[in-house]
Amino acid sequence: MTDDPAVSVLMAVRDGAVHLPETIASLRAQADPGGGLEFVVVDDASTDATPALLAAWAEADPRLRVLAAPAPMGLAAALNLGLGHVRAPLVARADGDDLYAPDRLLRQAAALRADPRLDALSCGCVRIDEAGNELARMAPVTGPDRIRFRTLYTSSLLHPGAMIRTAALRAVGGYDAGYWTAQDSDLWARLLAAGGCLDNLLEPLVRYRVHATSLTAKRGAAGRALSLSVPERVQSAYLDGLPPDHDVAATVDLWQGYRPLAPEAIRAGLAGMERIAAVARRREGPEVLADMRATMGRAFWRQARWLGRRRPALAVLLVGYAVRARILR
Structure with a gap:
């Protein structure tokens, strides 16, 4: 590809072979967001079949670039590696175990083009279990002012459903690799502190997979303290x-x-x-x-x-x- 795409999908995955084929299928089925699409995927030193699945995807789809980490980096650092290779003005986050409505990227790109104030836009979701069974439909908070205020207490944007202006993401230094949990909460807080504007689409454009052994569930006291450091600094500023x-x-x-x-x-x-x-x-x-x-x-x-x-x-x-x-x- 010689022309820069309109949207870059950014994903980091480690040992995601169980659900990755479904995720790949939902990403390849995305409608063109108006101006072309690329996929930038960081393989964070997987030891399962993930590299083979990504290689097969790359062979079938020239829009994909795979970056292989020589050793596990963690999500934030892996995303920063991928961000350095993003060519589009809009970057859409995706995770290797979630599923995406075929018009997700199209709708988010159109909304961001229509409102130049917005730096990031996420959406509603359907929570599913590991087998893909629906657990709950989650309607997000909407309105930039409400979301800004709620950052004092919580994160209001679904990270793997977010589309972010690449320039804004790079301007705040990308992800903070020190946040091995709550990378998203930290990012939203820094975007807002820089004068950014965040919002959600009401529609559930992501089927978000919930794992019993997720990082959030097992992060422990150190992870909780790290997560609380985000509302601590937001409340302190307020x-x-x-x-x-x-x-x-x-x-x-x-x-x-x-x-x-x-x-x-x-x-x-x-x-x-x-x-x-x-x-x-x-x-x-x-x-x-x-x-x-x-x-x-x-x-x-x-x-x-x-x-x-x-x-x-x-x-x-x-x-x-x-x-x-x-x-x-």
């Missing part, structure tokens, strides 16, 4: 520095609501969320404030239900906070 008693972990855990929290963590999370909310009430617009109130209300109700009769006084307090969060205007 609050112009963190007070000594500000508990980032409790604040994040209460907002996300994935599990019951101990009473002391709930109280610390309440204090942290209210500290952020006080700044938000002065700084944010109606859309962000409404989303903040709704999310806080749901978080408080959830913990109140989990507490039940074990801690009735705290449960009642949380119910009061939930009601107040929903009615405040």
